[in-house]
Structure formats: C-alpha cells, structure tokens
Amino acid sequence: MSERELREKMAEHGRSLFDRGLTSGSSGNISQRLPDGMLITPTNCCLGRLDPDEISRLDSAGNLISGKPPSKEAFLHGAYYRSRSSEQAIVHLHSTWSVAVSCLSDxxxxxxxxxxxxxxxxxxxxxxxxxxxxxxxxxxxxxxxQSVKSARGALLANHGPVIGGRDLDSAVYAVEELEETAKLYLMLRELPTRFLDVDQVSDLHARFPS
Structure with missing residues (x-):
C-alpha cells in the first residue's frame, strides 16, 4: 500500500471503531509501521474524525516529519515495534469491557x-x-x-488493550476480538463455564500459526 492508502485506511478504521463505541472522545490511538518510521494518530484527536492528511508521520527516531503532533503514547507504539518485527500496525483503545477487566484484582x-x-x-x-x-x-x-516479546498484545492495568497485527486490518480484528472476549468473560464470571482445554488450544495453534 502507498502511504496515502495507509492514511486513508487508518481514518476508515478509526471512524468504524468510534462509531461502534469501541473508543470515545479523544481516547485511543492507531499506528502503522513504515520502513523509516511510523504513521500514528495525532494527540487529542477523535478517531471518528481523523483527517488522513493530519495523521502524524514520525521518523525512526520518533521525530515529527509531517502532520499534527503525535499521540502522547507514540513512545508505547515505538516500544511495541522494537519487540515485534513481524507486526506492522498497532491499535490501542480504552474500550469499556477490556478496561473493566484490566481493573479486576484477581x-x-x-x-x-x-x-x-x-x-x-x-x-x-x-x-x-x-x-x-x-x-x-x-x-x-x-x-x-518486555511483555509483548512473547505475546501479540497486552492489557495495561486500569488503562486498556494494546495489540498489533501483520497489517492494520489484522490489528483491528484482534482488538475487536479482545473486546468481545472481555465482555464474555465478565458476563460469565458468576456462571459455570466450559473453556477450551489445553489440547484444543494446541490444535488451534497448529492449525492457525501466528
């Protein structure tokens, strides 16, 4: 994809996440790795109203090259990319169900x-x-x-999820799946529940290697 196409896709996904209530106000951020840096959503911007031309472009050292000033959490995205060379895009949200899980004490x-x-x-x-x-x-x-050296995503305590993917679509699908699973987990906490067992999980990893 060209940089222009990546910018437009970031805006499209941001609008979709916002319209479906997975982010609100100016919370959350999205980034896309580039060969010489990254594109990342600007600070204090609403993901539902992203202007592709205003998305921040940073060089490999984190310096702003073009666009508006970047998200205050750009350093978090840089840290993720340093650990996981295979992931090309990241979504970080303050989505309701995932944040609720992140506040649990057990x-x-x-x-x-x-x-x-x-x-x-x-x-x-x-x-x-x-x-x-x-x-x-x-x-x-x-x-x-450190946390994502051996995992595609992490849940930040009292904050929210951060997760990557091989492209922007994959990262968005992953954070959506995480949010739905957090919702299911909270709905099922007081009920007898059958989770997938170790063999079933191993079979899925073998069938669908990441």
Missing part, C-alpha cells in the same frame, strides 16, 4: 483471559497484564516492550 498477570473461543485464541492468544503506570510514564514503554 487476574493472572501472565495471561489475563481464558480461552473462551477459538477466535480469541487465533487472533489474540496469550494476553499478559502490564502493571499500572501513569499516562506518559516512560516505564510503561519498557514494560510493554
């Missing part, structure tokens, strides 16, 4: 959500919990960089 920090559905296993897989850091704290970048 989570397994190594893998927050159980394997409720096959598509969660295929599109997200293991989901570690990153401890809480204040917005803008550079320790958050270090924590994310």
């Amino acid at each position: 989570l397994d920090p190594e893998n927050v959500l159980p394997p409720i559905t096959a598509y969660f296993v295929m599109r997200v897989g293991r989901l570690p919990l990153v401890p809480y850091f204040a917005p803008g704290d550079m320790q958050l970048a270090d924590a994310v960089e």
Whole structure:
C-alpha cells in the first residue's frame, strides 16, 4: 500500500471503531509501521474524525516529519515495534469491557483471559497484564516492550488493550476480538463455564500459526 492508502485506511478504521463505541472522545490511538518510521494518530484527536492528511508521520527516531503532533503514547507504539518485527500496525483503545477487566484484582498477570473461543485464541492468544503506570510514564514503554516479546498484545492495568497485527486490518480484528472476549468473560464470571482445554488450544495453534 502507498502511504496515502495507509492514511486513508487508518481514518476508515478509526471512524468504524468510534462509531461502534469501541473508543470515545479523544481516547485511543492507531499506528502503522513504515520502513523509516511510523504513521500514528495525532494527540487529542477523535478517531471518528481523523483527517488522513493530519495523521502524524514520525521518523525512526520518533521525530515529527509531517502532520499534527503525535499521540502522547507514540513512545508505547515505538516500544511495541522494537519487540515485534513481524507486526506492522498497532491499535490501542480504552474500550469499556477490556478496561473493566484490566481493573479486576484477581487476574493472572501472565495471561489475563481464558480461552473462551477459538477466535480469541487465533487472533489474540496469550494476553499478559502490564502493571499500572501513569499516562506518559516512560516505564510503561519498557514494560510493554518486555511483555509483548512473547505475546501479540497486552492489557495495561486500569488503562486498556494494546495489540498489533501483520497489517492494520489484522490489528483491528484482534482488538475487536479482545473486546468481545472481555465482555464474555465478565458476563460469565458468576456462571459455570466450559473453556477450551489445553489440547484444543494446541490444535488451534497448529492449525492457525501466528
């Protein structure tokens, strides 16, 4: 895809996420890796009203080349890309159900959500919990960089999900699947529930390697 096409796709996905209530106000950010840097949504912008021409272009050192000033969480995206060379796009949201799960006190920090559905296993897989850091704290970048070395995504405590994909479509599908799984998890917490077992999960990994 050309840079222009990538910018337009970012705006299209941002509008879709906003219109369906997966992000609100000026929360959340989207990025796309480039050979010499990244495109990332601007700071204090609404994903539902992205202007493709205003999307920030950063060089490989994080300097602004064009567009509006970048998201305050651009450093988080840079940290993710440093850890996962195969992922080409990232979505970070403050989506309701995922944030709700991130606030629970009894989570397994190594893998927050159980394997409720096959598509969660295929599109997200293991989901570690990153401890809480204040917005803008550079320790958050270090924590994310470590957490995603062995996982496609992470859940930031009291904050929200960050997840990548081989392209922008894949990253968006993954964060959508994560949000739906978080919703299911909270709906099922008081009910006897049958999760996928170890063999079923292993079979999915073999059939659909990431």
